Amino acid sequence: MTTAPFLSSSWYRVAQLRPKLRDHTSIYRHRYRGCIWYVVQDHATGRMHRLSPAGYMIVAAMDGVRTVDQIWHEVGSALAEEAPSQSEAIQLLAELSAFDLLQTEVTPDASALVARAAKAKRSRWLGNVLYPLALRIPLWHPVRFFERTRPLAEWLFGLPGAVLWLLVVLPAPLLAAQNWQELTADVSDRILATDNLLLLALVYLLLKTLHEFGHGFAVAAFGGTIPEFGVMILVFAPLPYVDASAASAFRSKWRRALVGAAGMIVEVFLAALALYVWLTVEAGLVRTLAFDALAVAGVSTLVYNGNPLLRYDGYYILADLLEIPNLAQRATRYWGYLVNRHVFRADGSKDFVAATGERIWLLLYAPTAFLYRQFVMLAIAVFVASQYLAFGVLIAVWSLLTGVALPIGKALWFVLASPKLQRNRARAVAATFGMILAVGLMLFLIPAPSYTTTEGVAWLPENAIVRARTDGFARVLLVHPGMNVTVGEALVESEDSTLKAELIILRAHVAELETRLAIERFTDRASAEITSTEIGQARAELATATDRAARLVVHSRSEGTFAVMKPQDLPGRFLREGQQIGYVLTPGSRIVRATIRQDDIDLVRHRLRSAEVRLAERPDETLRVESIREIPSGRDVLPSRALGGAGGGAFTVDPGDPEGVKTLQRVFQIDLVLPEIAPAATAFGGRAYVRFNFNWEPPGQQIWRRLRQLLLSQLQV
The missing domain is CATH 3.90.930.60 (Outer Surface Protein A; domain 3)
Structure with a gap:
């Protein structure tokens, strides 16, 4: 210092x-x-x-x-x-x-004033070009309007207004949760549909106007003035704004925070009203407008206005509550101070003045806000590109240029040309490019662990599943559940009265034909040949029926403990051929059937190094996998409902599927054979967590692959 x-x-x-x-x-x-x-x-x-x-x-x-x-x-x-x-x-x-x-x-000095004004004007327009999210165009000076409506503002932001807001808003989250599937079904197609864009724009403009009036009434309620009303650009879309900077003069930080939250308070109130309308009316224009209002108010409040990592309402609320004015600017300056002081060791760097507890917030805020801004902009680009590819690509390129390339360019120019680093230029250049080289090596040359995780269910080998061998009504359990059985032991006997009668008829028919053949063999050689053919056919039918009758008795195909779900309900129940009846549980012969997304199946096929499994009831114990068997073709059905969203799993399923197993994207099933010493799962179908370890590769390649997969899946190209 x-x-x-x-x-x-x-x-x-x-x-x-x-x-x-x-x-x-x-x-x-x-x-x-x-x-x-x-x-x-x-x-x-x-x-x-x-x-x-x-x-x-x-x-x-x-x-x-x-x-x-x-x-x-x-x-x-x-x-x-x-x-x-x-x-x-x-x-x-x-x-x-x-x-x-x-x-x-x-x-x-007139020339100095003119030069300073011109520089400020250039900076303002350059900022509008490079950062269109910050463009502001003043239109109206509403001081008199808010002075005349001050009594209304005091009522709205007083106890009566708070009670009204609570009565309207509190039931809304419960109703939204009950109708969540219908609200979110095909949301991107519904919002970005061509015939809905104009309605969406009108709803957006109206909601944001009321949002800004909320800020204005809050300032007026606490005695402030609103000098300016205009239009700004938010995510490439115009919307109104009011100058609520008078709130900075309020001594109470809670009043300042309430002014910052006033717009979101209005939007949440309107979103609740829109939800009630959407639930009440039938499909049509009014319901579409209500859904648009709900979507605009909800998304803008959660993602933009309410998030402190973007410089909108949530940011000012956080800055007021933390009592750190100009949080974003000071965080950026603090990082610059740290680099100049401890990395570049620039001459003349002054100590950074900060109150107790401020430095940790400044240290964390700048990088977190930067990453979140880029994430939001890229998410918007992908969302828009799913319907309008050119606009989505334009937003993505603009975001990368202004959010990543431009700051990096400014930083490099500072290192190469700033007079502040004149005496430490060599150290600054060496540190900067050394850091770039180190990051490049870490991203693109040094291998790192590569893996993916998925979910599966505890499964059994096919020969351990007891299935009905033909259609019939279950008559009796020949072995009590829980007893040990051997291979070939009879387990369940079914009956089929129709088949029983058919066997009697077929046996009688065969006997009749055999008697006829014995008579005709000595009296009519031609008739005997015909009868002999008929006997062959009758005997074949009898053999088929006899085989079906034998298959009414189900035998064990493996050795272990016989298990049946609700054995008391089995007698008298109709069983179709192939229907699952129970299991023969063999200790150590356990399989985990995992479902993997189409994006990762190529890695499993060609780059797999090992696989690990953890059972839900034993999360602290990792089980190695002896062998892996892949079901070759992809499908759109999950092996168990537990893997779908309705069962708490990670895979999105078709809301219209009553079974909850039909996926929206193709998936592949993989059977992982656990070693014999592995503990048996508590129950067949229990959840398991699977990790596939691939060959190591640089993180940059892994990131690029995931980004490419994301774009291909979202853009459907």
């Missing part, structure tokens, strides 16, 4: 100036994290500037009569050892002047 001298050689340039704040400023006293700060509000631009107590003493003494030198000496006498240095006083004056908050008796 470098310490500036207490006296400055440039002091003579400002010592005799008689400054004062401009008339369009106001100062408010706030307490942030136990420390006193003073907020300067610029009513001309809506900006807020924070001053320390020492800085405030200097600014408060600026009356246009006393000189800067007199003010500095007075403040120094009052603060003693805590007095600011002349360099710090000069810096404060420079910053106030840069924001056009200061006026003196000296005629300002």
Whole structure:
């Protein structure tokens, strides 16, 4: 840390100036994290500037009569050892002047003012071009409107309004949960349908207008003013906005947070009303409008406005509750300070001033917000591209250029050209490009573990499943459940009265034909030949019927313990051929039938190294897999309902399937044979967790594969 001298050689340039704040400023006293700060509000631009107590003493003494030198000496006498240095006083004056908050008796340099205004204008338009999410166009000055409607605002944000809001909103989540499948079925097709886009735009505009009026009424309810109403760009879509910066002057952080939440409070209220309309009316225009309102209010509140990682309502609420003004800017500056101080070791870097507990929030916020912004923009790009490919690709490219490429370019330019690194340029360049090289090696050259996880169910070998061998009514269990059986032992006997009668008839018919043949053999050789053929056919039919009768008795195909679900219900029940009756459980002969997505089947076939299984009832015990058998062709049916979303599994199933096993995408089934020493599962069909370990490969290749699969699956190309 470098310490500036207490006296400055440039002091003579400002010592005799008689400054004062401009008339369009106001100062408010706030307490942030136990420390006193003073907020300067610029009513001309809506900006807020924070001053320390020492800085405030200097600014408060600026009356246009006393000189800067007199003010500095007075403040120094009052603060003693805590007095600011002349360099710090000069810096404060420079910053106030840069924001056009200061006026003196000296005629300002017109060329400097013009240059500064032109630079600000270029920065503003450049920001609008590069970051269209921040474009603002003022249209209306609604000060009088909100002053006249202040009584309504006080009612809405008072106890009556709170009671009304709770009565309307509280039942809505329960109703939404009960109708969740219908609400979310084909949501992208319904929202992005061509004939719905205009309706969606109108609903969006109306909801966002009411959202912004919510902010305005909240400010008015607590005595603030709304100087500006206009249009801004949010995710490439226009919507209204109000300038609620007057809330920064409120001393209570809870009031400031309530102003930030007011728009979401309005949207949640409207979303609840839209849900009630959607549940009440029949299919048609009104129901479509209600669904659009529900979707817009819900998504915008959860993903954008309510999320503090984006600089919308949730961000300002978090900053107010944490008592860290300008959280995003300070987090970015803090990371810059850390890099300059500890990596580049730049000369003249000042210590970063932060209150107790602020640094950890600043350290975490910047990277988390950056990653979330990119995730949201890419998610929007994929969502839009699923219906409109060109627009989705445009959003993705724009997001990568402005969110990733441009910041990296600025950082590299700073390292290569910034005067602050003049003496440490070699170290800064070496550290920067060394870090780039290290990241490149880690991503694309150094192998890393590669694996995928899925779910399965405890399964049995086919010869352990007891199935009916032909149609019939179960008559009796020949072996009590729970007893040990051997291979070939009879387990269940069924009966078929029709088959029984057929056997009697066939036997009698065969006997009749045999008697006829004995007579005709000596009297009519031609008739004997015909009868002989008929006997062959009758005997074949009798053999078939006899075989069917024999298959009414089911035998065990393996050795183990006989098990039947609800054995008391089995006698008298009709069993179709192949229907499952029970199991013969053999310790150690256990299979896990896993279902894997189509995206990962190629890895399992060609890059599999090993597989591991954990049973749900033994999550701390990992079982190795002896062998793997794949069912060659893909299918759209799960082996068990437990693997589908309705059964708590990870696979999305068709909402219209009553069995809950029909998947929306093709899946592949794989049988994993567990070793003989593996403990038997508690019950056939129990859940298991499977991990497939593949050959190691660099993380960059793994990330690229997953992104490519995501795009191909979402874009359906």
